Amino acid sequence: MTNILIVDDDLNILKLIDTFLSEIGYKVYKAQDGLEALRILRHTSCELAVVDVMMPYMDGYNLTKEIRQNYDIPIILLTSKNQIEDKEQGFLSGTDDYLVKPFEPKELLFRIKALLRRYDKQSDSATVTLGRTIINKKSYEVHIGDVTILLPLKEFELLYFFVSNPMQVFSRVQLIEHIWGLDYEGDERTVDVHIKRLRERFSKLTDDFKIKTVRGVGYLLEAKK
Incomplete structure (x- = not known):
């Protein structure tokens, strides 16, 4: 089973993504801030992280940097921001993809599958x-x-x-x-x-x-x- 980490301080978003991905067959781990997310990653092997930008304690950009330094997994940033400067900051932090809220769960799924395929090929070589x-x-x-x-x-x-x-x-x-x-x-x-x-x-x-x-x-x- 593929483990997906979802990090967002919005409980409605967590529940929406958890329900959608769990029904498809993914195992979802939920965190409401960056520090909680890092605790989960220290004890659980996850294949992909979906990270909100605006969160307490540690924002999504800094969490992305931490994940990138320590774990070889793809990252999707979720945000309500749609400015090119914000996207640039996200990619500079090391994210693989960027999805602006509000979004359709199916679009998130398409991006998750695409990144998992890409990383699976890379891990082979x-x-x-x-x-x-x-x-x-x-x-x-x-x-x-x-x-x-x-x-x-x-x-x-x-x-x-x-x-x-x-x-x-x-x-x-x-x-x-x-x-x-x-x-x-x-x-x-x-x-x-x-x-x-x-x-x-x-x-x-x-x-x-x-x-x-x-x-x-x-x-x-x-x-x-």
């Missing part, structure tokens, strides 16, 4: 290797020979995605959906900025791969033969 380059999804580290590199979250996820899918062309829209989530409303140039940073970081460190621009289409990672 938490480490990907390309030449002397080793990318570890569990530790979020990139090793090139004796050099260890710690990347910002989205740069790491973008690189991991490319190396896991070499020689495949992805449009900016596809990359945003995979890395930033369906709700991301920022500029597509965000992809260009992150790829520019990756190129700058690795061009002098390794020739195991190159991220190339496919004019009019998007980007692909070319692996050294």
Whole structure:
């Protein structure tokens, strides 16, 4: 049975999600604040967390950071805020997806299933290797020979995605959906900025791969033969 942690100080939301997910077959653990959520995680193995932003004691952004540092599980932020700055703060905290209240329980279910599929695939191959380059999804580290590199979250996820899918062309829209989530409303140039940073970081460190621009289409990672 899949364990889902729901964290929200609104008892009505907790009850709604608990009832809906339990009827489908998930085991739901409920917490009304971040501190209670962390206590549950210390004693219970959960496969996914749904976290409200506005909570007492510890808000959803800080809880997301704590979960991301200690547990390799997907996180969905729930919030009544719909401003791009709030979404940016959520993704910077390490969330995988973002759902604005009010929402349909079915939409939450779709997102839960999508993230569980994505993490299940990643857990089967938490480490990907390309030449002397080793990318570890569990530790979020990139090793090139004796050099260890710690990347910002989205740069790491973008690189991991490319190396896991070499020689495949992805449009900016596809990359945003995979890395930033369906709700991301920022500029597509965000992809260009992150790829520019990756190129700058690795061009002098390794020739195991190159991220190339496919004019009019998007980007692909070319692996050294």
